[in-house]
Amino acid sequence: MDPILDPDVELMLRVRAGDRSAFEMLIGKYQRPLINLIGRYLGAYDDAEDLAQEVFVRVHRAAPRYQPTAKFSTWLYTIARRLCANHARGGALRRWFSLSRDAADREDDPPDAGLNVADPADDPSVAAEKRQLRRVVAQALAELPDTLRFAVILRRYEELSYEEIAAILGCSVTAAKLRVHRAKAVLAKRLAPYAKDAG
């Protein structure tokens, strides 16, 4: 896709020109996918919102130098991938985030939030099963090697094309396909005991 035709690129060009409302529109559009992308990558949502906010901070700071060379979402997810990788590497950064959260936030977000959500209408045993399945799936994702994990999340949840995934991961399209395939193979093995729940 020609970046010029991407409506989000148009918004970003307005951000570059100092249009605050355009920035707010981009936040409104991408906050949810970003939080979920990051939460799934990290295996927990404790730090996902902080990191997603940090992605937008980087976007805004880069705005004066922004050049539309790719789709906006490709650029955004590339920033997210780098921040996630830094976060995963830095235990110190993780501690820093946990210290920065206030007590009210902690009460709002129980541990493993987002992976534990249950439909109130569910039977308690069914709800417990669903929670268990979510934990297993989150764990299986979290145990994937870094590059496979990001590739499969982008494909499965964001439904990005292999071309976009390749651009975000900085690899060839073939390598992006291979990563998704390998991730699927590993997940199929780990989730095989739960396959009956898939239907």
Add this chain to the structure above:
Amino acid sequence: MTMTQPDSPTCNTVRAMLAEDIKTRSESIERHLAWCAACRVVAERLNSAWTLLGALEHREPSPRFAAGVMAKLAPTGTRARPLIAPWLRWTAAAATFAAIVVVTSTILDRGGTEDKAASAVVAELDLDLLESQELLTNLDVVEELDVLLLLDEP
């Protein structure tokens, strides 16, 4: 076991293609799956895993998400400076490395009875270097502290 039929892709080819979504599978792959039970099992496992990934919920952002971004951006004039200037970090690392090279070569020159004391000096300097390296690998953390300060502001 790898099975083939005339005009049909091999099992290996089919399994490589199974990474693709079902909607993009070619007819030849579907034909192969129709008669090859082994590949069908592989396909079913992959599909099940793909479906199971949908068990994860979508999380909604908090209502204060956008405000949080703006708060992090707003007071750029009061941002704290990094604790250690980048040039100073690199200078410190280079100086530590140079000191180790000098001390090590001096110790090697002396040899003999001074080995034990010299080893202790090297060990201590190595520790310094290791600590410096740790600092260097966490430069991002140091640079991010300014954001922390902003977050703490009312």
